[in-house]
Amino acid sequence: MxxxxxxxxxxxxxxxxTYGDLYQLHDIVGKFWGKEEGNSPQPKASENRDKAISAFSYEIxxxxxxxxLEQPEGGHFYYSDGRHLGTRISWVHFxxxxxxxxxxxxxxxxxxxxIAQIxxxxxxxxKAMFSYDAVGAKHLLCLFL
Structure with missing residues (x-):
C-alpha cells in the first residue's frame, strides 16, 4: 500500500x-505523461505539465x-511482506x-x-497535509484537489 x-x-x-506498489504507481503515472491534446493552443503548457510529471515519475x-529512502525494520509502517521504499517530494512539486x-x-x-491509484x-x-498544518491544508486543497 x-x-x-x-x-x-x-x-x-x-x-x-513496497517495491510492487511503487512500480505499479510508476507504471500508471507513465500512462499520462507525454500525451498531446491534439491541436492545443498552448503547446508550452503541455510541455511544462510533461516536465512536472516526468520529474515525479523519476522520483518514484x-x-x-x-x-x-528505506524504512528501517520496525519503522512507522514496516510490514513483514517486504521492505518499504520511499522518496521525498516537495509540496509544490507533488x-x-x-x-x-x-x-x-x-x-x-x-x-x-x-482512478483508484490517483x-x-x-x-x-x-492526510499528510492536515497532519502537518491543518490551516494551510484547507487553503491549498481547495486549489488543487
Missing amino acids: IYMLPTERGMGIELWG RKAFQGSR LFSLTAIKFNMRYSPTNKQD LLLEYWLE
Missing part, C-alpha cells in the same frame, strides 16, 4: 510503499529501485504533478485501477 507522511521540517512529503522510479496528471487523464483512456494519492496527500 502506498502511503505518505509529512517530512520532518515540513518541506514536503515522504511517499512510501528511483524509490522503487532503492536509491532514495501538488503540481498531481494536477498535471489529472489534467492529462482527460485525454487518455483510463480504467478503475488508474484517489489513493489524493487521500494520503490530504
Whole structure:
C-alpha cells in the first residue's frame, strides 16, 4: 500500500510503499505523461505539465529501485511482506504533478485501477497535509484537489 507522511521540517512529503506498489504507481503515472491534446493552443503548457510529471515519475522510479529512502525494520509502517521504499517530494512539486496528471487523464483512456491509484494519492496527500498544518491544508486543497 502506498502511503505518505509529512517530512520532518515540513518541506514536503515522504511517499512510501513496497517495491510492487511503487512500480505499479510508476507504471500508471507513465500512462499520462507525454500525451498531446491534439491541436492545443498552448503547446508550452503541455510541455511544462510533461516536465512536472516526468520529474515525479523519476522520483518514484528511483524509490522503487532503492536509491532514495528505506524504512528501517520496525519503522512507522514496516510490514513483514517486504521492505518499504520511499522518496521525498516537495509540496509544490507533488501538488503540481498531481494536477498535471489529472489534467492529462482527460485525454487518455483510463480504467478503475488508474482512478483508484490517483484517489489513493489524493487521500494520503490530504492526510499528510492536515497532519502537518491543518490551516494551510484547507487553503491549498481547495486549489488543487
